[in-house]
Amino acid sequence: MTSEIHRWLQRDPDPSTRSELQQLLDRNDQQELEQRFSGRLAFGTAGLRGVVGAGPNRMNRLVIQETATGLAQYLLTQEVNARSRGVVIGYDGRPDSRQFAEDTAAALTAHGILVYLTVRVAPTPLVAFGVKHLNAAAGVVVTASHNPPQYNGFKVYWGNGAQIIPPHDTGIAKQIDAAAHSELSLMPLELAEENGLLTLLGNPFYEDYRQAQDRSALLSNHTTPEAISLAYTAMHGVGAEMAETLLKDAGFHQVYSVADQREPDGRFPTVNFPNPEEPGAMDLVIAEAAKHNATLAVANDPDADRLAVAARTPEGNYQMLTGDQVGVLLGHYLLSRTSASGALVGTTVVSSSLLQRIAHAAGARYYQTLTGFKWLTNMAMKHQTDECRFLFAYEEALGYTVGDLVWDKDGLSALVAFAQLTAELAGQGLTLWDRLESIYRQHxxxxxxxxxxxxxxxxxxxxxxxxxxxxxxxxxxxxxxxxxxxxxxxxxxxxxxxxxxxxxxxxxxxxxxxxxxxxxxxxxxxxxxxxxxxxxxxxxxxxxxxxxxxxxxxxxxxxxxxxxxxxx
Missing domain, CATH: 3.30.310 (TATA-Binding Protein)
Structure with missing residues (x-):
């Protein structure tokens, strides 16, 4: 292990992690060194995710450079036009995310692959959207989503806009292992830009996503948006600006953001765990909702691909809806607004079977997959036909996708759709609880x-x-x-x-x-x-x-x- 550690010290481009590792050596902390070097972070269908620190079993700049090199080499073996189609890269608000994204870009451009790099933090759904929008060969988001602050991650999309599934995960993993034992080639971003290999995605790209969602027929229900109000939190993540913009575009002007959680902050100072499913994580947004007597208290997780909802009860309190309840309400609503016989909806094997009953009663097609949104979207593409187009899918862990603009879970479009559902009900003198009861009585x-x-x-x-x-x-x-x-x-x-x-x-x-x-x-x-x-x-x-x-x-x-x- 000693030779491996010294080789790592020679390759590591980051002074902070080199210093961290040197301190472990100086203390002769064999237990910690064993944990860092007993293996390397496993690359799978969710990419990489782990604690930030020195060593191959942690997230750091060298691991990112090796991973991006492996991705580049695999892409070049699989996609004839990978260099010209390029890769979209975005990142969240965690302390290391921008640097990791730039290291990814440096490795890809060194292989002659065009890179589209967001100029600022980006919600994960925007990157998934960008892969299809720009006809890229792949996409990468540097994010650890709702994991604790000491984590970061590297999430990969294929050219179809969905998360990778086998055999791409194992194929990339093999190339990463090879890269870990080879000299790495990196191109400075200034040189990449001069050579036409780096395109920075600024405001026009974010506007493209906004306009695509605004034009979506599935988000065009503008029935009495003034009838409801919402308290919103981005949970120290990257969703606030786009979430507020899309809600405003849809006519929702009574939106109250939790100021202490609105701006990106990878330390997540006001929550013990930045996951809206965790007890206490929704406390501030529910308090904000109570302050304004809002209809809903809603949250995106830190990379804005998930949505959590608490709704005001008839007694005036706020009660969390489960992921299954939100999914069933959205599925029922969307099927009522389209030709159900030409619609495809799906869930995972561990989600509620209620959506299947609703779909069958409406005459829609239903499919079921393994857990994970990578399966929901890849299988949706497989099952849909010209006569039966994909409409909606969800998993009980607060993930939803509305239509096919984004082939991954999208907490932003789901937020707008759910607000529109709630407003339509309010215009009829009904609540979400009334709609749930009617669904339960039927099914x-x-x-x-x-x-x-x-x-x-x-x-x-x-x-x-x-x-x-x-x-x-x-x-x-x-x-x-x-x-x-x-x-x-x-x-x-x-x-x-x-x-x-x-x-x-x-x-x-x-x-x-x-x-x-x-x-x-x-x-x-x-x-x-x-x-x-x-x-x-x-x-x-x-x-x-x-x-x-x-x-x-x-x-x-x-x-x-x-x-x-x-x-x-």
Whole structure:
């Protein structure tokens, strides 16, 4: 390891990380050195993400340069016109993000690849939009999204505008490994610009995204925008300027931004964890909403690709909507505004099944994918036809995409669409809670929950154990079907089998006789499994929704307790 460390010190272009590493050597901190050099950050379908620091197992300038070099070399083997089509690069507001973006540009241009580099911080959806808009061969966003401040990341889009999926992830990873053992070529950005290899994306590019969204037929519902008001937070991220602009363009003038969280600040000083799903993260925007008696309290995560919503209740409080509830409301709304028979909508295997029921009732086509937006958008392109165009997709982790301007989750366009839905309801004297109740009464109240179960180190793979001895029932309910995404099959209790058209993944889905569902996703890297539960409860004609919710909540508690006990 000593020779590897000294080689790293010779290659590292950053004085701060060289100094950090030298201090570890001077202290002879073998434990920390082992962590830094026991491997390197794994490049996968989400690119890279990790803690910033010295060494190959951290995010730093040398790792970025090697990664960008690997991407460049892979692009040149895959795309004939990669040099002329180029790569779009954007970055968020974290301390190292601009430098990492410039290092990426230096490596790509050294290989003769044209680079489009944003002149300032950019929401992730703008970069995904830019790949298609500029007909680029790929895109890169330097962002760690909603991770803690010590993190950063390197996210890659392919030329179709969607996040990379196999085989591109493994192909790029091999080239990165080669680059890590080779001399790196970098071109100063001034020289790249002189040679016509660097184009800076300034205000006109940001305006292109704005105008494309303003022209979208799916965002053209300008029914009584004055009927609602919104409190908004960018959560110290990069979404505020574009979010406020798009809302204003759509006629929403009662928008109150949380001043302390409006400007980009990678330290995230007012939140413990810059993830709107985390307890307390929405406190300031809800307080802002209460101050103005706003209809909604809404948040983008720091790179603005996700959307969180809290809505005012009839009692005047604010209640968070789950990702599934926002997704179902948006899906139902968008299907009502288009020819549903020509529409394609989708979710992931761990999201609520309610959108599928809504789509089928409307006559729309529905598809389902593995978890992750990379699958939702790539599979949307595969499934759509000239007669049935993609309309909407979501995942329960607060990700939504409205139409095909951006082939990734887009918290900005989703924000506008959700505001327009809320305003339309307000113009009819209705609320989001009224709409949810009507959906539940028609299709059943769908309650979803997630739990992670830590297992003892050395525990054999839980997925293998469950396959070897499949359960007959969960919580006293008979299992009617087991879908095994690793085997690509669904086994029904009556004996017949169906093939599943999804990539292989270590996921098991249990369908229960009551209509409830349990999804088990064992971790491949640690002794832990994630379990996703869904309870479906019919709402009787003369009962209140609260009564049905009480039954569903009770059943959910029993289901979770029984299932978790069976796994220990």
């Amino acid at each position: 059943g109240l769908h309650l979803n929950a997630q739990r992670s179960i830590a297992l003892s180190p050395g525990t054999p793979p839980m997925g293998d154990a469950l396959r070897a001895s499949p359960p007959e029932q969960i919580g006293g309910e008979p299992i009617t079907a087991i879908t095994d995404l690793k085997q690509g099959t669904t086994e029904y209790r009556d004996g017949h089998q169906a093939q599943i058209d999804l990539p292989s993944s270590d996921v098991l889905i249990y369908q229960l006789a009551s209509g409830d569902r349990v999804v088990v996703r064992p971790s491949g890297t640690e002794p832990k499994i994630k379990c996703y539960y869904e309870v479906v409860e019919a709402v009787q004609e003369k009962e209140s929704l609260k009564q049905a919710q009480g039954r569903a909540t009770s059943r959910m508690s029993e289901l979770i307790a029984s299932h978790q006990a069976s796994l220990r």
